[in-house]
Amino acid sequence: MPTNGLRQVLKIQFGLVNDTDRYLTAESFGFKVNASAPSLKRKQTWLLEPDPGQGAAVLFRSSHLGRYLSAEEDGRVSCEAEQPGRDCRFLVLPQPDGRWALRSEPHGRFFGGTEDQLSCFATAISPAELWTVHLAIHPQAHLLSVSRRRYVHLCPQEDEMAADGDMPWGVDALLTLIFQSRRYCLKSCDSRYLRSDGRLVWEPEARACYTLEFKAGKLAFKDCDGRYLAPVGPAGTLKAGRNTRPGKDELFDLEESHPQVVLVAANHRYLSVRQGVNVSANQDEEMDHETFLMQIDRETKKCTFYSSTGGYWTLVTHGGILATATQVSANTMFEMEWRGRRVALKASNGRYVCMKKNGQLAAISDFVGKDEEFTLKLINRPILVLRGLDGFVCHRRGSNQLDTNRSVYDVFHLSFSDGAYQIRGARRGGGGGGGGGGGGGGGGGGGGGGGGGAGPGRTRGRERAPPPPTRPVPPAGRGGFWNTGSHGSVCSDGERAEDFLFEFRERGRVAIR
Incomplete structure (x- = not known):
């Protein structure tokens, strides 16, 4: 896969929660630190950096200040250092319950406290010196094994997860990190959890919960017995x-999960590259050759489409559309015009992409008609987590009304019909929901993409394997459907499905109407 923009390793950002469930906060005024915030927002977001001296120590940098946490010999702490010095070096000591103890490397004292009474002067670890790690990135991503350079995906026929994919292609490569009792679970696209023995289970039981550890910018997952997940x-x-x-072998990268789509033309057939490099509407089945990775440019808001065969759609002579480009250029960029349940694509020559009589695509139309409209379906978000500028989308406590400023999130289930999505909430009280990730930290924002029906399992680097007889079914029913109230509020208690339209107008963001 070309590396020009397709593979983005996520920068690990997180919050630190103390024993009283308050977040470590870096204030702009006086560069003071406290533990007073009840939720994870911009001021509570931190980055972990390795010590330049190549030792075991690490540095904690405030995401919004760009300055480093430091502890002086007398125990005073601040976030004032613009460059990492000796007092900025800390040792992370993971505890059996998943929390961290932070010890100043030069002074040997532990960092902790409550409210604005933080210090790094404790000689022993008490509950006040323990911190829970709470990831501040979007929790839906791809997982790449560092040693094998292969992506983790669900293998529905073998009932397991495996790191053997050359590309994170299709719905089965999507993983959702669920924050559960101060640990993290790995949730597959069919809503099951990975247990440490390799089995997939429906509930986030103790053996399906892991402590996160960071090493040289990579992630490791430690189980309740102190052993680490690895491809075996x-x-x-x-x-x-x-x-x-x-x-x-135990280290992984988290990578951004871009939307993957299928498009259906006016002849009710899928766009495909199955028969060569021409993009044509000539297939009745939705498989790897009919799936395209869609990526939106941050500046122009135009999008590219990347095929499973390794090429971008590109405009060629006489308006033809081929999946042959290995680099992004003006000819690989398409402007998307959202037209209700359909979308039209305008190429770099200023003309609209249409389906010719033989099914091949060409950018030769000056106006949008039936042959210039396509149905676009997202296939790699059968479950969905949404994050806005102020936090995650989650039901209000004691209510089914949805808020957009929460530090915990609901996991929603999507279905697709004729260009629209139906959104259903997670069942209450089970393993369907999750807390985690951060609020609108830094340049985060955005939704997690949309997604239609999951479809059968896909294999990476080759055509999709035959589907299993049936997909596993959760042991209990799901929650209510999204519905709009009389005053425009959105709730998740509907008995009947209501149609919502997804419009992907910016990178990593979705507008829902």
């Missing part, structure tokens, strides 16, 4: 191995 055997089955210290 020739198939790369993901399970806890024997190691009690994370080596290269």
Whole structure:
């Protein structure tokens, strides 16, 4: 896969929560730190950086100030240092319950406290010196094994997860991180959780919860027995191995999950590259050759379409559309015009893409008619987490009304019909929902993409395998459907599905109407 924009390793941002459920906060005034905030927003977001001296120590940098946390010999702490010095070096000591103890490397004292009474002067670890790690990134992503350079995906036929994919293609490569009892669970696209023995289960039981550890910017997942997840055997089955210290086999990258789409033309057939490099509307089945990775340019808001065969759609002579480009250029960019349940695409020559009589695509139309309209369906968000500028979308406590400023999130289920999506809430009280991730920290924002029906399992680097007889079904019913109230409020208690339209107008963001 070309690396010009397709693979973005997510910068690990997080919050630190103390024993009284308050977040470590870096204030602009006086560069003071406190633990007073009840939720994870911009001021509570931190980055972990390795010590330039190549030792075991790490640095904590405030995401919004760009300055480093430091502890002086007398225990005073601040976030004033513009460059990391000796007092900025901390050792992270993971505890059995998943929390961290932070010890100043030069002074040997532990960092902790409550409210505005924070210090780094404790000689022993008490509850006040323990911090829970709360990721501030969008929790839906791809997981890449560092040692094998392969992506983790759901293998529905083998009933497991495996790190054997050359590309994170299709719905089965989507993972959702669920924050559960101060640990994290790995949730597959069919809403099951990965247990440390490699099995997939419906509830986030103790053996399906992991402590996060960071090493050189990579992630490791430690189970309740102190062992780490790793790809095991020739198939790369993901399970806890024997190691009690994370080596290269136990390290993973989190990568941004771009929308993957299928498009249906006016002849009711899928756009495909199955028969060569021409993009044509000539297939009745939705498989890898009919799936395209859609990426929106931050500046122009135009989009590219990348095929499973390794090429971008590009405009060629006489208006033809081929999936042959290996680099992004003006000819690979398309302007999207949202037309209710349909979308029209305008190429760099200023003309609209249409379906010719033989099914091939060409940018030769000056106006939009039936042959210039396409149905676009997102296939890699069967479950969906949404984040806005101020936080995540989650139901209000004691109510089914949805808020957009929460530090915890609901996991929603999507279905698709004729260009529209139906959104259903998670069942209450089980493993369907989750808390995690951060509020609108830094340049985050955005929704997690949309998604239609999950479809059968896909294999990476080759055509999709035959589907299993049936997809696993959750043991209990889901929650209510999204519906709009009389005053424009949105609730998740509807008995009947209501249609919502998804419009992808900016990178990583979706407008829902």
